[in-house]
Every structure is written in structure tokens, then in C-alpha cells.
Amino acid sequence: LFEQFQRVANAYFLFLLILQLIPQISSLSWFTTIVPLVLVLTITAVKDASDDLVIQKEKWMNVRVGDIIKMEDNQFVAADLLLLSSSEPHGLCYIETAELDGETNLKARQALPITSELGDNIGLLAQFNGDIVCEPPNNKLDRFAGSLHWNGDSLPLDNESMLLRGCILRNTDWCFGLVLFAGPDTKLMQNSGRTKFKRTSIDRLMNTLVLWIFGFLVCMGSILGLGNAVWESITGYYFQSVDSAVFSGFLTFWSYIIILNTVVPISLYVSVEVIRLGHSYFINWDRKMYYAKRDTPAEARTTTLNEELGQIEYIFSDKTGTLTQNIMTFNKCSINCRIYGGWCLGSFSDLRTTDAGFLFYDYSLLEVVRRGDRSVHEFFRVLSLCHTVMIEDKAKGELQYQAQSPDEGALVTAARNFGFVFQSRTPETISVQELGETCTYRLLAILDFNNYRKRMSVIVRNAEGKLKLYCKGADSVIFERLHPCCQHMMNITGDHLSEFATEGLRTLCLATRDLDDEMVSEWLLRLRKVGMVLEGREAELAAVYNEIEQDMILLGATAIEDKLQEAVPETIAKLAMANIKLWVLTGDKQETAVNIGYSCNMLTDDMSEVFVVSGSSAQDVREELRIVFWQAHALEADLELDFLEVACLCKAVICCRVTPLQKAQVVELVKTCKKAVTLAIGDGANDVSMIKTSHIGVGISGQEGMQAVLASDYTFGQFRFLQRLLLVHGRWSYLRMCKFLCYFFYKNFAFTLVHFWFGFFCGFSAQTVYDQWFITLFNICYTSLPVLAMGVFDQDVSDQWSIDCPKLYEPGQLNLLFNKREFFICIAQGIYTSIVIFFVPYAAFVEAMRDDGSGLSDHQSLAVTVSTSLIIVVSLQMGLDTGYWTAINHFFIWGSVAVYFAIMFAMYSAGLYSIFPSQFQFIGTARNTLNQPAVWLVIFLTTVICVVPIVAFRFLKAELRPSLNDRVSSKHATPSPPSECFIQNSMESIKKKLSLIHICNTRR
Known part of the structure; x- marks a missing residue:
């Protein structure tokens, strides 16, 4: 109830109700205000209650921090637990996190080796007396920092050993966990708080207008109150004795405030909410926005922003998984300065381990593999070892890979089809069948991928006892960490990467490094020490990772094809005709992004000028902007305003090599400086920041999980549905x-x-x-x-x-x-x-x-x-x-x-x-x-x-002066749309000639 009266209008009507209870000033009965007020509060309360029931919560009253509890298969996890042991080998267990992040694929969690030995021995578990130091409660579902001190050992803890409340235990008979957080301290409950409330431009205008109306109401009350005072002083004494005409006018002022208050009707706000709710249901029920392949209907996750969808001026879109299908196929590769793939046809039917759906075939590469070329073998070892893929099932002798991203699945499948078959993994080993011979590598460290590192590495010891680092990542981060002897190969591979990018292919570089035992031993000690840090662990880990990811030898590059989604070019063309500007924000290379721009009709051959701004410093970028913008004197001194000034003159903008934070910064820049209504659309976790920053956030339910969907205001299965939305x-x-x-x-x-x-x-x-x-x-x-x-x-x-x-x-x-x-x-x-x-x-x-x-x-x-x-x-x-x-x-x-x-x-x-x-x-x-x-x-x-x-x-x-709407409505019965809809008005002829700005590598 307190929250309801935070709304100014409800507080205003409560004030009027109090005035009506004063007999000296009220000429209306109390029910004329209290009945509408109670009705409005009741309807709003019912609506809010229905919204709250979308997320159902269950309480486990008896769980306390420090308890050790047993979880069984298909059971909800009752609190945030540290996994101690499980029924699976090596302390593994499998969980479903759909209640947390919407993802239905199973995830693996692993107990520490020192605790997995406890098994299901109740006596040993009861004697567990370890001390755990960890971060305070927070809402970060993918991160945890802590340390376990037990039996004289100190071991780092991270998210890989945590079972969060709301998860469901799957394919695991039982597991035991130590309660670290319970009740409101769990990450699930920490995420249940309200997100930043988005308001439409009509809402903001209504608040202003209501204040104006209230001022008008006060003016009318003042006029009538003054009239009463004058009337009482001149005529009133004929009817009754008047002690004070001024006091009578004062009371009359408040009486008329009550009588005239209906100029701001209490039913206005509840009517607006009911209408918005109806519009949301129409979106949810629209079968033309239903994606049958994934059984994904459109969904309005908010009921307060529908009319803002009719005022969008700028759309900010991710590329991969948003404009493209995010179904990756291994298309080409570059190894030892030679390109393979793209022109040969055939099959791998003679290999028993091949994937029938694998489309890449190049006989010359297969022959090189069979001859035992060292560089080629190392290339495919990187693909088969440097990943986080899990073996989901081995039914009928077939390997089924479960990858966290389509890229990883495509690369591991490629290695498999060339004879390097990833077969199994444990917390300490990875087994790969190399051309029919099973090789087991001891896994010493995994250097995780994230959107800021843009690379992943593993450190392994092979059967011969040699230590190797295998790394894959973006060329921008791999090239700067290569040994100087790779300069020639780097130049040629760079040309190959540019060629791949012009074909719209997604690229990665592969590298390796030989390590010695002393170096690795010292490095592992530093890594373990950093793992015990609670504050700033991520930054220190990145620094330690960077120490060993140096002086690597380049092996080659991969090129993966990601085709456009259905009807993307047509959708973009329609949005452009509606005067909606589309900016694509992607982490891909410049050439890849431009190629996709042409493929999806963002860029067209009839555009008068396409230019690229790619300076590596602020001064370089400013100079390039001044060159392409002939009115250089009109540019502001600030670089962001320079960028915005030029970008907003263009029909299409593509920003490449951008981080998630930079995506949000671009959206905020346009939102703040242009005062334009913005929409951001994406499908992955790296799009969440820009989705939350924009006026309207749209999430596509795709291959990269549900983080974008859960952060969005609207969601559907394909980009083409955006035009209908x-x-x-x-x-x-x-x-x-x-x-x-x-x-x-x-x-x-x-x-x-x-x-x-x-x-x-x-x-x-x-x-x-x-x-x-x-x-x-x-x-x-x-x-x-x-x-x-x-x-x-x-x-x-x-x-x-x-x-x-x-x-x-x-x-x-x-x-x-x-x-x-x-x-x-x-x-x-x-x-x-x-x-x-x-x-x-x-x-x-x-x-x-x-x-x-x-x-x-x-x-x-x-x-x-x-x-x-x-x-x-x-x-x-x-x-x-x-x-x-x-x-x-x-x-x-x-x-x-x-x-x-x-x-x-x-x-x-x-x-x-x-x-x-x-x-x-x-x-x-x-x-x-x-x-x-x-x-x-x-x-x-x-x-x-x-x-x-x-x-x-x-x-x-x-x-006499029909609008386009009038003309279309008058011809509504004709079989074809009126031609006026496709004729550019006269203002189009004087629009700027600038067509595209492509911003990359901008450093503020």
C-alpha cells in the first residue's frame, strides 16, 4: 500500500479524500472519492500480484548456513551450496539452471578432490570442520570467490564447485553440499530485486500535463473562492450573518478543489495500465510472431512500454545470433600459410568417427593429416583440447557433444572429422583419440575465456611428459602475444583472415607454446595464490594468465560460417523505409561486419559513400572524422560528440570490435545526446548491458542461452519479427x-x-x-x-x-x-x-x-x-x-x-x-x-x-489537407497498398549523402 501511494496521483486523491471528510468545506459525500480510489488500488494490486506470481518462490525453513544437506536426482537445490561429494566419478554432478538463467542445457559442477573423497560416508561428512572464507552475498550468478581451509590446506573456490538455489540436480543419484548462503542471501533471492524502472515518453509528458492541470485547478478554485468572498461581502448578509467573507472564500476555494478535482480523474492511471495489459496480450497471442522450429512465441515481459514501440528512432543490434542464425559450420582454415576448404566436395565416410552433418571436405588437408605434418597435428590438437565441451551421451556408440557455444561445438566437430576425436574429460585429464590412437593429456590449468580476454588457453602435459600451452582467440589478442619469429606467418595469416572476413566468416587464431617444468610450477603457485584472493580476484587472474600467454607460436586460423536468419534483409529494408536507423554493434572484424552489412541490405551498392574510421588513438579518430566530414569546423571538441555528429548523418552505422561495455556506451550516447527513443536487440550475455541501457530491450531466444531474454522487455525467436513488433x-x-x-x-x-x-x-x-x-x-x-x-x-x-x-x-x-x-x-x-x-x-x-x-x-x-x-x-x-x-x-x-x-x-x-x-x-x-x-x-x-x-x-x-494516414485509410479496400507508401517525400532529396560510418578500434 505504501508503494501505491508513492505515485503522486494516488497521494493527491488521498489528500482530496481527507478534505472531503471536513464538513465545513465539502459539498460532496466521502464515497465520491473513496469508491474510485479503492477500485484503482484494488485493480493495481491485483495486477502487481499477478506479475509477482510469475516468479514462484519456495521456502526451505530448516536450512541454515553451515548445514550439510543431501540432494537427490531431480530435486531442487535448497540453498547456495559448496559441492562436497557426489555419486559420480571425480566428484562431478550435473545441474539444470533454467530457474536461474533460463538455460535448459545441463551444466557440470565438480567437488574439490579433497572433499570428494568423503563420498556418502555420513560419519566422515559429520566430522567435516573446514573453514570457508568467501565474498559477501551478491547477485552475480556466474561468479564466486572464496577459499577452503581444512586439514592444513588452503584451496581456492570458484563457481565451478557451487550449486545455487533454484537449480535442479539431474543425472546424478545424490550429492552432498555445505550451505554457504541461505534465505535472502542466496544469489536467486539477490536477483529478485526490482530492475531499473523504464518509463515511456508519454508517461513523462503525462506527469507534466497533470501538474499543469493541477495548476489550472488551483486557478479555477482561486477565481471561484475570490468570487465567493466578493459575493458574501456584497450580498451574503441578506441571507445569513457573515463573520468573515475572506474566510468564507478560503473555505470555498477548498470546496471547489474537491468538486473540480475530476479534471484529473483517478481512473486515468488504472485505465492506462489496463490498456497496456491488453496490448501485451495481443503481442503474446500473435501467431505471426511464433517461431515453430523452437516452439518460441513472442512475449511481452513488461506491460508498461508498448506505446514506446511506436516511437523508435534508433535500433542497436548485435550480429551473431541476432542477424545470423548462430548455427556454426566449419568452412575454411589457414594452416602454415595455406588455405584449406571452400572448393572441394566429398565425404569422410571412410572414417568411423566422423559426424554425418559435417559439411567441410578438403582431400588435400586430409592427406596432410595422414602424412603426419607436425603443424597440422598441433592445429587440430588445439581444437580437440582447448574447449569446455562435455560428452553428453554415448548411446549406440556415438559421441554427442554438448557445447556452451556453437563456435566450440563446430571446432571440436571439425577436429573430430580430421581424426582428432575428443572422447572424455575428468577434472584432471582430457582423452583424445588421435588418428585411432587414444592419448590422455593431464590437464594442469584452464585459462577461461571471457568477453574481455577474447581468448582461452589450456596447459596440458602429454604422454611424453612435455608441457604445452594451447590457445585460441581473436586475432587482435593472439597476434600481440606471438613470438617475433612468427612475423612472416602472421602477415600471411592476417591476409587470409581478411579474405575470410570479406566472405562474412567468423575467424579465430590458434597458437601454442612449449613450457618447462620450473616455469609452470612457479606459475601454478602464483595462480593458486591469486585464487585465494577475494577482492579483485578477476583482475589479478587476468594478469597471471597474461604472464604465460606470451611468446606463442602461431599455428593458423579457422573460419566459421554463420548464415543470415530468414528475411533479415527484407526486415531491415522495411525498418529503413520507416525512417528507423539501424546500428550494428559487433565484436567481429571490420571485413566480416561490412560483408554482413551488404548481405543484409544495411549497405547497398547505390550508397554514394562508404567510409571507415579505424584510428588507434583519440587523435587519429578525430582527424579521420574531420576528413570525412567536410564541415570540420562544426565538430565539437569532445570525441564522443564528433563520432555522434558524423554517425547520425549516416543511413547505416556498423561498430566492430566492441566490448559489451562499449555497446552500452554507444546506446547511452545516442539516448542522452539525441534525446531519441532507442531499442537494443541481442541474444547473448554480451548484449545484456545495452539491452538494459536502451529505452526498449529485445531478447532473441537463440543458441547462446537466455541471459539476453531475461534482461529484456520483449522477446521472440527471430529478428524478422521485429518489423511486426x-x-x-x-x-x-x-x-x-x-x-x-x-x-x-x-x-x-x-x-x-x-x-x-x-x-x-x-x-x-x-x-x-x-x-x-x-x-x-x-x-x-x-x-x-x-x-x-x-x-x-x-x-x-x-x-x-x-x-x-x-x-x-x-x-x-x-x-x-x-x-x-x-x-x-x-x-x-x-x-x-x-x-x-x-x-x-x-x-x-x-x-x-x-x-x-x-x-x-x-x-x-x-x-x-x-x-x-x-x-x-x-x-x-x-x-x-x-x-x-x-x-x-x-x-x-x-x-x-x-x-x-x-x-x-x-x-x-x-x-x-x-x-x-x-x-x-x-x-x-x-x-x-x-x-x-x-x-x-x-x-x-x-x-x-x-x-x-x-x-x-x-x-x-x-x-482539403489529407495526411498519408487519411489517404491510406480511404483506399483501404483496394487490393494493393497505395503507391504513396513507397514514394519518398521531397525531404528525401536533400538528405545527407553520407551512407555509412563504421567505427572500429576506437579508444576513448
């Missing part, structure tokens, strides 16, 4: 929300300002025109459902036309449908309507007579006439604003009018009056008033004066 759902959501807000403010000003005009005719006494029940029910029963139906279902053109006519998307980018100007137009129309529905009946009733000759000009008859006119006028206006009629719209609009008359006749009946005489005082008024023909004539006249000018204006505007 933006051009259909986004545009419709923006259109519906804008029409809803315009109508909502209009009808409430028309409803409320009648009291303002009446104040000048009732001695500024804070008397209301309407019955208090009409005031209570106007926004709850009479007008709520029709405007909700329009906000949920309305559309101007069909979904297909929205895609075929991308230009229809531009009004959202330009913020044309709801802005301050449109707001004031709605307010002006509301004021005009309030004047007509009050003054026309008031003027008509002055001399009007009933059929029996009695006067018609009583307050209750005026109230019924004005309220009936208001309901009819706003209902007709709703009909004019509705662009897409459904049975629901008809039912709600005309049903609400019927409900009004039914409730009015029921509440003004003698039955309710006899039960609640103080609450239902308009007994018989409805029947007596609406039986008079003059009243219906007044209602008809009022309706005509209110509605006809609006109809005439809209007709003339559509005929």
Missing part, C-alpha cells in the same frame, strides 16, 4: 494510447467545467450541478468501458497495410498524435463542450414551462438535462474517434448510454428514496424531466452544437 503492435499501441488520452482529457474537462460555469449563478456556493451519484459513476460506469475498448481495439489500417506502408510509422517518431499542442486542442474542445451543455439548457430553462404549466427551471431538472446531454455528446464523440468498429465497441458505447438511463431511473425512484432518503434525493426527477418534449429538444440542440462543428472540421481537413 514495431510497425504493427508498436504503431497500434501508440495510436490507441494517444487517442485514449486525447479523449479522456476531453470528456473530463467537458464533465467538470460545468461546475465552474454554474458557480457564477449559484453565488459561488460550491453547489454541484450534477447529483453526487452521477459524479461518482461518470468515470466508473458511464464512460470507462467505451474508452477502454477504443484504447485496446482501435486501429486505423490493417496489420498488413501497416507493414506494406512503413511511412505510417513516422507520426510516432515525430510525436505528432499526442503532444502539448494536441493536449491543448483536446482541452479547448472540452471547454467548448462544457459551455454548450451548460448554457444552452440554462438559457432554455429560464422561461420554459412544463406541460402542466409549472416552471421547468429547477435545479434537479437542469441537472438531469445537463447530465443526459453530456452522456450523449461524449458517446457520439467516442463514435467519431473510433476508427475500427467491433462488436465490443458497439456494445460498450451504446450499452453505456443504456446503463446511464437504467441507473438514473433506478436511483431516482421512490424505492431507493424510501430506503436511503439522505442519499437519493432526486426522487422522480428523471421521469418528470424526460417526459417533457422541450427537454429533448434542448438535448438535441446541445448535441448538434457540440458535434456538428467537429464533424465538419474533420471532413474538410480530410478533403
